[in-house]
Amino acid sequence: MKNINADPNPEFLIKSIAEQGYSLETAIADLIDNSITANANKIELITIQNQEPFILCLADNGDGMTENELIKNLQFPSKSPEEIRLKGDLGRFGLGLKTASFSQTRSFTVLSRKNSSDQFKGFTWDVEYLKENGWKIIVNTPEEVLEFVKLHHNESSNHLSQFEDFIPNTIIFWKGLYKFENYLHVNKKQEAFKNEITQTTCEYLSIVFHRFMEKKKDKLKIRVNNLLLEPFNPFPIENNSEIRILEPTQKNIGDDIIKIQGFVLPNKAIKESVDKNNIWSSRTKSLMDMEGIYIYRSDRLILFGGWINIIRKNPKLQLARLKVEIGNKVDHLLHLNVAKSSISIPYDLKRSFYREIISLQSEAKKEFHNYGLHILTNKQTGQTDKLYTKVATNRGVLLTINNDFKLLKSLKENLNQEQISLLNIILKITTNLINTIRQVDEIEVINNQKNTTDINDLKIAISELKKLGLSVESIKSQLLQNIGIDISDIPEEISEILN
DSSP: OOOOOOOOOHHHHHHHHTOSSOOHHHHHHHHHHHHHHTTOSEEEEEEEOSSSSOEEEEEEOSOOOOHHHHHHHTSSOSSOTTSOOOTTOOOSSSOHHHHHHHTTBSEEEEEEOSSTTSOOEEEEEEHHHHHHHSSOOEEOOHHHHHHHHHHHHHHHHTSSSOOTTOOOSEEEEEEOBHHHHTTSOTTTHHHHHHHIIIIIIHHHHHHHTHHHHTOSSSOOEEEETTEEOOOOOSOOOTTOTTSEEOOOEEEEETTEEEEEEEEEOOTHHHHHTTSTTOSSSOTTOOHHHHOEEEEEETTEEEEESBOTTSSOOOGGGTTEEEEEEEOSSOHHHHTOOTTSSOOOOOHHHHHHHHHHHHHHHHHHHHHHHHHHHHHHHTSOOOOTTOSEEEEEETTEEEEEEOTTOHHHHHHHHTSOHHHHHHHHHHHHHHHHHHHHHHTTTOHHHHTTOOOOOOHHHHHHHHHHHHHTTOOHHHHIIIIIGGGTOOGGGOOHHHHHHHO
16 A cells, blocks of 8 residues: 655644634643642742743642653643543643643743652753754753753742742743744833733633632642732622522533532622722623633633623623533533633533523623612702603613603693693603613513503593594503503403493
């Protein structure tokens, strides 16, 4: 059988597989996944940006790797995605270290040792070297390894908030962050890289790894340059009885169980979220940014904010958050991507999500309208210059006739009681129709509202319509339905007049 050589071009393949949906923050998070799986409880991220190439260094005090383990973990891939993983293993494809690194740099070095008494071993992946030599990993000399160790020690000690008794066992260097160095104006590079690290990345890591950072025992500490990160929990239920927690549900999927539970934030969160240090939203995100589904995989948040194309975002749902708990045995069913930043929900599971979202949606809208009720009841009354005023109900804000409107008051003063009753009915019909049009996407706001039509006014209007020759059915459809009276539940006094 004939065959031909089909070895891929190393440069092309590396650049292609690196584009797996990574941003800087998701790439760094992928490295931290490996640190957590290796039992690290201290991780530091140091950047060197006052020179080019930019350098990013991530070090952890986890278990570390022997030389053979390090070589295996640097291969493409190092594990099968179908391999059964331990409960706390945050990995997926065995590609994270390589794809995350190559998504940001074209050259990275990993130093590791099994314990603090061993000497570090170091290996480097470099695209330029691959172009000339094929699929080869550079073995760093002892002298090169020592230079890397010194570089890390010097940069680490030059920053504040140092960890006490921090002895790193794995150190990763990204040399040259091409997305910042190659594609930005020279005066913008350092500023862009600094902002991306100190704002976007720090905030992202605080949310994604908040459970590990909140543990009572062996809690994870992450230091980014001079900053020791604080966890941000999107479900701040501890000592907070104002958050409403809906009944949880469970669903078997594959060999695992998915747990789904809705949470409704209190309406005061809308006002308090304006403060950058509030507990409801992060510093750069609004409540609307953070509404939606939060999927935890083995305590690691892999997706948050938005409704993953099940429903659309809505200002009235900004108090709604749906927590989903999954293990690491159903990745193939949810199509978790390499960057662990997106999933695809199977049809039958999406239906379960939808049912929970509908229930959560209803409760969140009620809480949102309670905020409207609070705002409106605190406004000054006596708006005599407008024909319509707003009235807050537990189902929304409705328009109602302002009886203090000067022209209306003047008109009524020149009418007899029967004419006033007929005018009131006409205004009632008009108001009801206007509210129906305004709330066309919120039909429940109009239905089931307590009817406030004066019975005497209604009697006079029915008598007048009967005099004009309208049938009982016409009166029901043209009058009663238009003012919001349920035909199946007509008041007894009105039924007597109609008969």
